[in-house]
Amino acid sequence: MKLLEEKIRRDGVVKTEDILKVDSFLNHQMDVALFEEMAKEWKRLFRDCPINKILTIEASGIGIACLAGREFGVPVVFAKKSKTSNLAGGMYKTQIQSFTHGKTYDVIVSEKFLSAEDHVLIIDDFLANGCAVNGLMELVHSAGGTVEGVGIAIEKGFQGGGDALREKGIRVESLAILESMDPKTGNMVFRPQPQQS
Numbered sequence: 001m002k003l004l005e006e007k008i009r010r011d012g013v014v015k016t017e018d019i020l021k022v023d024s025f026l027n028h029q030m031d032v033a034l035f036e037e038m039a040k041e042w043k044r045l046f047r048d049c050p051i052n053k054i055l056t057i058e059a060s061g062i063g064i065a066c067l068a069g070r071e072f073g074v075p076v077v078f079a080k081k082s083k084t085s086n087l088a089g090g091m092y093k094t095q096i097q098s099f100t101h102g103k104t105y106d107v108i109v110s111e112k113f114l115s116a117e118d119h120v121l122i123i124d125d126f127l128a129n130g131c132a133v134n135g136l137m138e139l140v141h142s143a144g145g146t147v148e149g150v151g152i153a154i155e156k157g158f159q160g161g162g163d164a165l166r167e168k169g170i171r172v173e174s175l176a177i178l179e180s181m182d183p184k185t186g187n188m189v190f191r192p193q194p195q196q197s
């Protein structure tokens, strides 16, 4: 998606070879007009899928997922990172390892909000190694639901998570895919995308 790539080039900051800072428009301050355009693009890309729910994970997925929820006209559920190991019943649970943050989280969704009738679009801000997406897919499958696809704002293609999911037959639509980043020059290389608008 041209608009997002331009925004990343203009306002993104390459911190290291594998960390991109986008806190001025995506995961701290939020450019809601941009989120709206991203939501429209996911709606266009997944127009043939019978999506009736959007699932994301706190915190940074929530903003983009809300705009997507408006666009699709479906409820948005966010998985919670639980701080207590003593979890109450009535929850679907999994663990997600974050390489970026160097932590493993218990992640939960109430059984009230995911079911076997659900056809779910998973939305998140970043896709790196794919741990968050794999964990969210596990939660949907625990409920007997169907994962229709995965919508990502920024995929770091060089970390391999997105392509590993695609190889397993999962539909992953990332609006910008970074192939490399150079912290010295700030240079970024994006994967060409056929569906760019």
Ligand code: G4P
Pocket (backbone or CB within 6 Å): 018, 019, 020, 021, 022, 023, 027, 057, 058, 059, 060, 061, 097, 098, 099, 100, 101, 125, 126, 127, 128, 129, 130, 131, 132, 133, 161
């Ligand atoms: P993975 O899920 O694809 O395996 O990725 P990883 O564990 O490496 O990433 C976990 C967290 O780090 C996610 O945030 C993700 O949004 C964030 N992240 C990954 N790469 C980058 C990056 O290059 N820049 C920035 N700014 N963030 C990155 P999270 O655990 O969901 O936490 P939150 O920030 O949403 O609260």
